[in-house]
Amino acid sequence: MRAPAVLSALIKSFTQWFTSKPQQIYGAGKSTHVQWLVRHIEDQGIAVVHTREPGGTALGEQVRQMVLAQPMHLKTETLLMFAARCEHVQTVILPALEAGNWVVCDRFTDASYAYQGGGRELGNEAIRVLEQWVHPHLQPDRTWLFDVPLEVARARLAGTRDLDRFEKEGDAFFERTRNAYHERARQHPERVRIVDSTQPVEAVRTILRCQAQELVIAWKGGQSPAAS
Numbered sequence: 001m002r003a004p005a006v007l008s009a010l011i012k013s014f015t016q017w018f019t020s021k022p023q024q025i026y027g028a029g030k031s032t033h034v035q036w037l038v039r040h041i042e043d044q045g046i047a048v049v050h051t052r053e054p055g056g057t058a059l060g061e062q063v064r065q066m067v068l069a070q071p072m073h074l075k076t077e078t079l080l081m082f083a084a085r086c087e088h089v090q091t092v093i094l095p096a097l098e099a100g101n102w103v104v105c106d107r108f109t110d111a112s113y114a115y116q117g118g119g120r121e122l123g124n125e126a127i128r129v130l131e132q133w134v135h136p137h138l139q140p141d142r143t144w145l146f147d148v149p150l151e152v153a154r155a156r157l158a159g160t161r162d163l164d165r166f167e168k169e170g171d172a173f174f175e176r177t178r179n180a181y182h183e184r185a186r187q188h189p190e191r192v193r194i195v196d197s198t199q200p201v202e203a204v205r206t207i208l209r210c211q212a213q214e215l216v217i218a219w220k221g222g223q224s225p226a227a228s
Contacts, residue, residue: 031106032201033146037208038104044216049096052106053085056092060084068164078116082130085109089135108140110184110192115166118180119173139191142215144208145181146197150174 038050054064063084067077085108096103109131117127148156150171157167185192195207 033144033195033197033204033208034104034106036205037212040209040212041102041104041216044213046216046219047101049092049101049103050106051088051092051103053088053108053111054081055084056088056105057084059087068166071165074116074120074122077120078112078122078126078130081112081116082134085112086134089138093138105140108143109135110143110145110181113184114177114180118183119169119177121176141191142211143188143192144211145185145192145194146204147178147181147194148197150178152198 034050038048041048053060054067055061063080066072067080072080093103093105109127112127112131113124116122117124153174157163182194185194193211195204197204
């Protein structure tokens with residue numbers, strides 16, 4: 001079982017557009033929505049690099065396998081996540097932005113605030129220090145939080161596949177994680193958009209289409225994402 005899902009996006013190098021950072025509680029249907037959103041943006045004639053965390057690089061995918069399967073200390077888990085993120089930022093995200101692409105990333109640092117800071121009860125300070133060290137000047141321009149209540153996410157995941165180490169956590173962990181995501185949304189209303197993923201797929205896509213179009217129009221007009 002998991003908490004909400006996040007999609008984050010970096011768009012365009014020096015104006016720092018990091019668009020569509022999907023974050024989610026597990027079971028929110030994020031991956032399907034993200035793939036659709038990437039195609040929708042590409043249909044506007046915009047080059048998109050679609051990536052994910054943990055993952056996105058050879059090193060990141062190895063870290064993903066470790067943290068999803070292997071028990072480890074909380075600090076080890078957190079440091080591995082940021083080691084993978086550093087490699088991801090330096091070798092994938094920044095080069096893509098400098099080439100003029102938009103970057104859509106399935107989870108980014110908000111996930112560390114939610115899962116390690118909230119779910120694992122590490123707190124925010126250690127996450128903040130690592131964030132400032134690994135990507136001090138890089139933040140998503142838009143983050144979509146795909147949100148579902150715990151019982152809905154659990155029902156959607158039931159019997160679909162073998163659960164990973166995070167998905168096997170108890171209800172209290174996921175409530176803390178979800179609460180941490182919502183706190184991030186309250187702290188960053190200029191970029192975080194909460195999407196009710198209990199709605200039908202087409203209703204969610206209508207919301208994403210409208211909000212993505214605002215970003216496209218703002219980008220083509222040279223405005224900041226906050227203006228959209």
